[in-house]
Amino acid sequence: MSHWIMAPLLLPLLAGMVNLLLVRHGPGPQRLVSLLTTAALLPVAILLLLRADSGEIVLYQLGNWPAPFGISLVLDRLSAMLLVLTALLALPALVAATAGDDRRGENFHVLFPLQLFGINGAFLTGDLFNLFVFFEVMLIASYGLALHGGGRDRVRAGLHYVVLNLIGSSLFLVAIGTLYGIAGTLNMADLAIYTTTAAVEQTPLLRAAALLLLTVFALKAAVLPLHLWLPALYSAGIAPVAALFAIMTKVGVYAILRTFTLILPVTGPGADVAAVLPAVALLTIALGALGALGAHRLTVLIAYLVVVSVGTLLAGISLFTVPGLTAALFYLPHTTLITAGLFLLAALIAGRRGAVGDQLQAVAVNPGNLLGGLFFLAAIAVAGMPPLGGFLGKLLLLQAVPPPQAPWLWTVVLVGGLAAIVALSRAGSSLFWRTEGEGVAGTGLPLPLLTSTVLLLALTVALTVWAAPLTRYAEATATQLLRPQETVEAVLGREAGR
Known part of the structure; x- marks a missing residue:
């Protein structure tokens, strides 16, 4: 077994432990530890991506206990891509x-x-209970990060977020308890075997567990109508935290994708999910677009664009075909990086506008041509206009949809994109063109914040330049996901996969 698969877990865990010991020494030593370990994650993730790109599904058994009895880590194309993106x-x-x-x-x-x-x-x-454990670790840390800096708005949004996720965690436990009671295992590969061969009398319980899991993961992904926590939380938090949170909704999307291609396939116990998910995805796009149009602050607008992106991803996933999944997987890194970059850009713009901040109203201070150019680039990218990657992702999605669903999906996706263009145009006009009223005292452009913003926007452009290899990788990933027997064989052995 290669031990490199443990590095994405051990590096941040050790950094958190060391920084806890360094709290009394101030942020200087903590910054060094965090920067070194976070920088080290990138080459490790790329190394794992190269390993997964061969098509091999890598299994790591902690303590060398065999599956399904031990704790299994599984590296495939999808997990490797998301490690690099993180x-x-x-x-x-x-x-x-x-x-x-x-x-x-x-x-x-x-x-x-x-x-x-x-x-x-x-x-x-590779285990459903450990997915719950990692969800809780992620959420506990996010509670603290969401409240970082204090303030009434952060506390209010954070409390709503905590309460909703506690309810979601309780439902998650009910769902995995139901599955364990039926199958006697929570190993994903082992569950995949059981759910496809389960007795007819077990079907209602499996379908109920599938809908419970969809509800839980939809809450994590901010899917309609479980999205209400996201705009308030993302707009209230500090910009670096909001940028990092851009990946959190994708964890929920990942869980939906993994669960309903492996554990509860839509051709079996997950059939109800296949029937519900397309409509939910399109309604999420529509509601997110309406929220963006009604936003009075730039960060709120960006938060609703995150909701739109989640709906777009689920629209591709809900097809459960290679072209549909390819479109979603191509679009996923683009939308994650561009929305993260927009949150950082919003902080730069707010700093230049002084007390008015990111409110979409005219002031006498223009944020400047540099920020205006970055905003124009980001607006094109996030709205899905050519020639950047968002346009290519949506084009792949429109091509992937079968004729019966085409009128609905084409209409919602294209109208949603138009709404995003209108909302961003209105925001740009208020922020950069209309200069009126009293002058306000703004700040300069902090170099670390500006550098990070430019880097994230540049990565979005790079994804467009590398669209061909990214599309090939996304297609290979989609094909692998729709062949769950390969994962079962990798985890439990060839005989179990047959």
Whole structure:
């Protein structure tokens, strides 16, 4: 067994532990530890991606206990891609925090790596109960990060977030308890065998567990109508935390994708999910677009665009075909990086506008041509306009949809994109063109924050340049996901997969 698969877990876990010991020494030593470990995650994730790109599904058994009795970590194309995406996002977000946001509380550099530990663990685990454990680690860290810096708005949004996720965690336990009571196992590969061969009398319980899991993961992903926590939380938090949180909704999307291609396939116990998910995805896009149109602050607008992106991803996933999954997987890194970059850009713009901040109203101070150019680039990218990757992802999605669903999906996706363009145009006009009223005292452009913003936007452009290899990788990943027997054979052995 290769031990490299443990590195995305051990590095942030050790960083959090070390930074806890360094709290009394101030942010300087903590910053160094966080930056070194977060930077080290990127080459490790790329190494694992190269391993997974061969098509091999890598299994790691902690303590060398065989599956399904031990704790299994499983690396495939999907988990490797998301590990790289997390590393690409985490480093700029952390660098942006060193502009001063990390000084607003003494535990930032303890919570930040623990958040990465939970996210990476969720992507790697091969066990449904350990998915719950990593979800809880991720959520506990996110509670602290959401409240970092204090303030009434953060506390209010954080409390709503905590209460909703406690309810979601309780439902998650009920769902996995139901599955364990039926199958006697929570290993994902082992469950995949059981659910496809279960007796007819077990079908109602399996279908109920499937709908419970969909509800839980929809809450994590901020899917209609379980999205209400997201705009308030993301807009109230500090910019680096909001940027990191751009990956959190994708953890929920990942869980939906993994569960209903492996554990509860839509051709079996997950059939109800296949019937519900397309409509939920399109309604999520529509509601997110309406929220963006009605936003009066830039960060709220961006938060609703995150909701739109989740709906777009689920629209592709809900097809459960190779073209549909390919479109979703191609679109996923683009939307994650561009929304993260927009949250950092919003902080730069708010700093330049002084007390008015990111409110979409005219002031006498123009944020400047540099920020205006970055906003224009980001707006094109996030709205899905050509020639950037968002346009290519939506084009793949429109091509993937079968004729019976085409009128609905084409209409909602295209109208949602138009709504995003209108909302962003209105925001750009208020922020950069209309200069009226009293002058306000703005600040400069903090170099760490500006550098991180430019880097995330540049990564979005790079994804467009590398669209061909990314599309091939996404297609290979989609094909692998729709062949769950390969994962079963890798985890439990060839005889079990037959």
